[in-house]
Amino acid sequence: MNLLANRKAFTRADIEPIAAAIPAERQASARHYGVHPYFTRRPANVVRAYIERYSRMGDIVLDSFGGTGVTAIEALLSGRKAVHNDLNPFANFITENIADTSLPSTTPLKQAFARIEEACAPKIKTIESAAEAEMGKLLKQLPLPENIRLPSNSDAEHFFDLFTPRQLAGLAALKQAIDGERDDHARGPLLLAWSASVAKLNKTFLSAEGRAESRGGSSIFSIYRYKLAKSVVELPIWETFKGRFLNVLSAKDEVFHLRDHFNRTQPQFPIDSAKNLTVLAQDAATLSATLGPQSVDYIYTDPPYGAHIAYLDLSILWNHWLGFAVSDATRQAEAIVGGECNFSEDHYKRKLADSIRDCLVLLKPDRWLSIVFQHWDTSYFATILETASEHGADLRAAVTQERDVIWSMHKKKNSENVLSGEMILTFYKPAAHRRPGTAKKPVAQASRLRMKKTLPEILDSVLSPQSSVLHAPGLTGEFIFNQVILEAWRENCLSALFVTREAFAHELRARGWKYQPKTNQWSKGAALPELLVLHEGSGTYGVTPPTQGRKRKAR
Numbered sequence: 412m413n414l415l416a417n418r419k420a421f422t423r424a425d426i427e428p429i430a431a432a433i434p435a436e437r438q439a440s441a442r443h444y445g446v447h448p449y450f451t452r453r454p455a456n457v458v459r460a461y462i463e464r465y466s467r468m469g470d471i472v473l474d475s476f477g478g479t480g481v482t483a484i485e486a487l488l489s490g491r492k493a494v495h496n497d498l499n500p501f502a503n504f505i506t507e508n509i510a511d512t513s514l515p516s517t518t519p520l521k522q523a524f525a526r527i528e529e530a531c532a533p534k535i536k537t538i539e540s541a542a543e544a545e546m547g548k549l550l551k552q553l554p555l556p557e558n559i560r561l562p563s564n565s566d567a568e569h570f571f572d573l574f575t576p577r578q579l580a581g582l583a584a585l586k587q588a589i590d591g592e593r594d595d596h597a598r599g600p601l602l603l604a605w606s607a608s609v610a611k612l613n614k615t616f617l618s619a620e621g622r623a624e625s626r627g628g629s630s631i632f633s634i635y636r637y638k639l640a641k642s643v644v645e646l647p648i649w650e651t652f653k654g655r656f657l658n659v660l661s662a663k664d665e666v667f668h669l670r671d672h673f674n675r676t677q678p679q680f681p682i683d684s685a686k687n688l689t690v691l692a693q694d695a696a697t698l699s700a701t702l703g704p705q706s707v708d709y710i711y712t713d714p715p716y717g718a719h720i721a722y723l724d725l726s727i728l729w730n731h732w733l734g735f736a737v738s739d740a741t742r743q744a745e746a747i748v749g750g751e752c753n754f755s756e757d758h759y760k761r762k763l764a765d766s767i768r769d770c771l772v773l774l775k776p777d778r779w780l781s782i783v784f785q786h787w788d789t790s791y792f793a794t795i796l797e798t799a800s801e802h803g804a805d806l807r808a809a810v811t812q813e814r815d816v817i818w819s820m821h822k823k824k825n826s827e828n829v830l831s832g833e834m835i836l837t838f839y840k841p842a843a844h845r846r847p848g849t850a851k852k853p854v855a856q857a858s859r860l861r862m863k864k865t866l867p868e869i870l871d872s873v874l875s876p877q878s879s880v881l882h883a884p885g886l887t888g889e890f891i892f893n894q895v896i897l898e899a900w901r902e903n904c905l906s907a908l909f910v911t912r913e914a915f916a917h918e919l920r921a922r923g924w925k926y927q928p929k930t931n932q933w934s935k936g937a938a939l940p941e942l943l944v945l946h947e948g949s950g951t952y953g954v955t956p957p958t959q960g961r962k963r964k965a966r
């Protein structure tokens with residue numbers, strides 16, 4: 412008997428999906444943490460675990476809504492060919508400057524920093540100590556960007572209104588010196604440090620209560636608009652820049668160290684950003700036209716979540732001063748609700764659906780796709796799940812990644828109404844060609860007829876005595892909400908389901924659950940919770956060991 416002939420060939424369908432949440436180590440990697448603020452940056456250790464599980468060395472890994480490049484950087488540093496895409500030039504600027512491996516070490520960066528210090532530290536000292544009356548004269552001698560209008564929901568009308576004259580002059584003097592730096596590869600990271608300084612040296616900077624004045628952040632990243640601080644904090648300009656530069660230096664040190672170690676131990680897949688990193692700046696829905704159908708081995712992506720964040724409006728502060736043009740066509744392609752373009756929900760859902768469809772065109776057969784998402788609007792989940800299903804992908808795992816974040820101020824106020832984590836939905840695109848619309852759903856066909864189930868009915872099944880979720884000592888709202896989404900999808904009624912945060916909280920209370928603001932958990936009974944995961948081919952949710960017993964920091 413030919414044993415080899417009988418052995419089933421390993422396909423990527425055999426990959427065991429990640430079924431449990433992975434504790435986030437947000438501050439663990441200097442290459443992401445503290446380099447530059449951006450919106451909804453994903454924890455690198457979680458992203459990397461997904462890349463390592465669902466792809467192999469030498470594979471092409473794509474993030475079509477790449478942000479600051481966590482996916483691309485982790486893919487590159489784990490021996491994959493990374494493709495990063497984002498409409499926002501500012502996001503791509505951060506990504507490229509962290510990921511660039513062309514320098515042999517950080518020595519040229521330190522040398523370039525010394526040249527900048529020599530060129531402009533005295534000038535900055537003068538600016539820092541000048542009287543208000545002298546600032547006009549100083550500003551006249553410095554190159555400034557055009558004073559454009561800001562989005563209409565901003566406290567400030569024009570670009571310059573975002574800065575005190577001293578901040579404007581200090582940043583302009585620094586930028587002038589960096590623009591004149593002769594080492595091309597050092598100029599990028601220095602500009603990155605300058606750009607991170609802009610985030611602190613402007614009137615939207617809000618000092619964190621009870622901490623050093625310099626700790627805190629811009630309202631752009633906490634309340635997602637240009638809100639000016641009631642009492643403006645003017646941090647020291649040179650010291651702020653130096654601090655940002657040291658963070659960039661740590662990031663680059665880490666990247667170079669990982670590169671050198673990897674290239675010594677795995678010489679067959681050398682890490683080299685010039686060869687293995689592609690950065691694109693186009694609508695995520697159009698990538699297959701550039702990269703070609705069936706060209707990608709794994710996609711991990713984190714699209715915008717509806718109306719929360721108008722990325723391009725909020726990045727004007729950087730895009731404008733860095734000289735990155737954003738065309739009207741680019742603005743029109745942004746996948747958000749609202750913003751200065753006042754995009755409708757339909758626009759957002761269309762963009763979301765088009766980009767997921769394109770992901771499935773881009774993906775080779777027998778490959779995996781992970782989409783990170785969270786929102787109260789169940790119809791957004793329906794858009795994702797239905798589009799993926801219609802284009803041949805099977806949902807194989809849905810994991811709630813609760814977030815150990817420092818809750819932003821507006822989140823703290825109404826914490827029971829906040830979804831502070833996200834769900835990672837992982838799909839498999841089968842090897843065999845399947846006609847669109849014929850993907851297996853994790854639901855008995857008979858239930859297709861039951862199109863209307865209400866929130867109370869769904870909660871009753873999610874929290875029924877037979878359910879693995881009931882009797883848990885503590886579950887976050889996002890975990891329970893995600894079970895509602897999955898149950899509604901299983902029962903084929905997701906698109907008809909409407910949930911408000913208030914109704915959700917009310918229904919939980921009506922079932923005897925209580926919210927604990929300190930732990931951000933709902934509790935009833937005493938058994939441990941279990942996670943739900945879809946097991947391949949079974950069409951049912953399997954049960955995996957609990958991971959939620961870990962302690963959350965009470966904030």
Ligand SMILES: C[S@@+](CC[C@H](N)C(=O)[O-])C[C@H]1O[C@@H](n2cnc3c(N)ncnc32)[C@H](O)[C@@H]1O
Binds near residue numbers: 480482498713762
């Ligand atoms: C949730 S963020 C991604 C953040 C990323 N996970 C990170 O770790 O930094 C979504 C990104 O999608 C980008 N974006 C919005 N509409 C887009 C579109 N149509 N095509 C490509 N990117 C888009 C935004 O600029 C934003 O950076």
